[in-house]
Amino acid sequence: MNSFEQQDVIVIGGGPAGLSAAKAAASKGLSVLLLEKSLEIGYPVHTSGGSWTKELTELGIPNKYIHPIFHLDVLSDNAKFTIDYTKSEICIIDIRGVYQHLAEEASLAGGVILTNTIAREPIYENGKLCGVKAVRNGKLVEYKAKMLIDASGFSSAIVRKMGIEKKNVSYGNGAEYEIITNSWQQDKTAIMLGSTFSPVGYAWVFPYGENRVRVGIGVVAPKSMANPLELLENYMNTNHEITRQLKPYSILEVHLGAVPNSGYIEKSYADNLMIVGDAAGQVLGIAGEGIRLALDIGRMAGETAANAIKEQDTSERFLKQYETLWKKKYGLSINLNHAMNEIIxxxxxxxxxxxxxxxxxxxxxxxxxxxxxxxxxxxxxxxxxxxxxxxxxxxxxxxxxxxxxx
Ligand SMILES: Cc1cc2nc3c(=O)[nH]c(=O)nc-3n(C[C@H](O)[C@H](O)[C@H](O)COP(=O)(O)OP(=O)(O)OC[C@H]3O[C@@H](n4cnc5c(N)ncnc54)[C@H](O)[C@@H]3O)c2cc1C
Structure with missing residues (x-):
């Protein structure tokens, strides 16, 4: 028995996609339960937070979480270019700050968030999806709802169990140090390309204020199965022009994560189900950018859920409109990113x-x-x-x- 037996919507995952979906659905008056397996929203961090000032502002992210960047260095082994922007186009976000802010908004709109709760498998009634079995504080619990939104990221926790999702044939493996340094210029970011940094992929330096800088390396697997953490550790010990600008520093956090790189899944909806964010492969493959899409498409899923509940129709016929919506805005870009990434x-x-x-x-x-x-x-x-x-x-x-x- 639990106090959340029957909901309009259960959202699985408290990343940007799930939080945005929960906020949108709750704001439209739905009863929403969001399950997050970690002990905290926004921690541990599995991402870097590079994004775009204008787009994130339009998505309602408050300025205080957006660290503006004005200078971009792009380097390879033997070449380099620098761009100086007069207004901030690129930004690095405070991941924990943004996720906690979204969680607060979803909660104030009436949604309920449970951390330390791991969705394990779908529940069916008369062959129809109607909830999830989860482990909360070590105990097995069942949560029921008219519909589910799987926003569980790379793991695709529930849809994988339903046998719907496409395998992540290609994916990006990343490792990042969050360091404290007062040597790096805080309004400058750097992107590094070539095998000095990653055999297939790229490296980055993302400052986000108050002497904090995220330095990471991503590797596209299975083209390369190199361990990004090993590459990062080795690189940080070099005397490269970028590492020289970072020293001296202390490593306060290590972030590890994976991001899908196989394009979007074949179908992001089914009866009583929508799939959002990394779980649906909604990522721009060249840079491995997914936060902006997760926020925006999460909102689309939440709003579609509200329309479905209002119309008392959570069938896949109705939910198809969710896929039409997000593909109209991002479908071509995701496809082209994927194809260009194959080349580069x-x-x-x-x-x-x-x-x-x-x-x-x-x-x-x-x-x-x-x-x-x-x-x-x-x-x-x-x-x-x-x-x-x-x-x-x-x-x-x-x-x-x-x-x-x-
Ligand atoms: C190393 C790295 C660097 C990146 N850098 C950037 C960047 O700079 N800019 C950018 O835009 N994108 C970046 N990305 C991609 C970006 O992080 C993702 O696209 C984005 O986080 C997707 O959001 P999401 O909500 O779909 O998934 P996630 O952010 O992964 O959130 C999923 C959530 O679901 C939870 N969860 C998983 N399984 C369960 C379960 N069974 N039950 C309950 N909860 C569960 C997880 O704990 C997690 O909180 C990066 C990715 C990696 C790996």
């Missing part, structure tokens, strides 16, 4: 040197749009008018062909 993960060090040298002369707005994965006609015409030479590159050629159909 085969780049040699010499190729990265060449690309970075070319990028020196590319319009900063184009670089920004490419990093954001804003793949649309506006980007194609911007490249055409400002840096047409970029179309010599396979990844950009493919982008133009897919978007313009020419």
């Amino acid at each position: 993960t085969n780049y040699s060090d010499a190729k990265w040197d060449k690309v970075i040298s070319i990028m020196k002369d590319v319009d900063p707005d184009i670089i920004l749009a490419l990093m954001k994965g804003n793949f649309d006609m506006k980007l194609v015409s911007m490249i055409l008018t400002r840096n047409p030479g970029l179309f010599a590159y396979n990844a950009i050629k493919m982008l133009r062909k897919t978007i313009s159909g020419k």
Whole structure:
């Protein structure tokens, strides 16, 4: 017996996707129960928090959690370019702060969050999904609801048990140190490409205020099965121009995580079920960016849940509109990111040197749009008018062909 026997919606996972879905559904008056397996919302950290100032502000993230970046260094072994922005385009967020803020908002809207509660398997009634078995404080508990939202991240906790989700054939494995240093310039970020940093993938330096800096390395598996933590430890002990700018430092936290890199799953809904965030593969593969999408698509799932409950129809026929909504906004970008990533993960060090040298002369707005994965006609015409030479590159050629159909 528990005090949450029958809900409108159960959300599994208290990351950005789940919290955003819970907030949206609760704000529309639904009874919402969110189950999070960790002991705390937003901790331990499994991500880096790199994102975009304008987009996160539009998604309602308060300024105090957004650390603005004005300078970007992109390096390979033998090449480098720097962009100085006059307004903050890139930002690094305070992960724990943002997640706790969303949890607070979801709770104040009437949702209930239970930490230390691990969803284990789906429950069915007359063949229909109607809840989950979970372990809470070491005890087995059953929670029932009219519908479920699986936002459990890379583990896809419930849908995996239902046999729905596609396997994460390719995924990014990341390791990050959160360090304290007063040597690094706090409004500057760095991205490093090439095998000095990662055999397939990239390394980053993300400051987020008050002398805190996240330094990490991501590896695309199974193209490389190198251990990112080992790579990071080795790199931090080098005398590279970036590590020199970080020293001296103390390591306060180690963050580890995995992110899907196989494109989105075939179907993100079923009877009484929606799948959101990393669990649905809603990630822009080139940078492994998923927070912005999780926040936005989580909201779409929460709002669709509210409409479904209002219409008393939680069938997959009704919930299909959720998939239509998110694919309209992000479907093409996720697909193109995936395809371009397949190309660039085969780049040699010499190729990265060449690309970075070319990028020196590319319009900063184009670089920004490419990093954001804003793949649309506006980007194609911007490249055409400002840096047409970029179309010599396979990844950009493919982008133009897919978007313009020419
Ligand atoms: C190393 C690394 C660096 C990254 N850097 C960035 C970045 O800079 N910018 C960016 O935008 N994206 C980044 N990403 C990707 C980003 O973290 C994800 O796309 C994003 O967190 C997805 O949100 P989510 O809510 O779907 O999943 P998650 O954030 O993974 O949240 C899922 C939640 O579900 C919980 N959970 C799992 N199983 C269960 C269960 N059985 N029961 C209850 N709860 C459960 C987990 O504890 C977790 O809290 C990075 C990823 C990694 C691994």
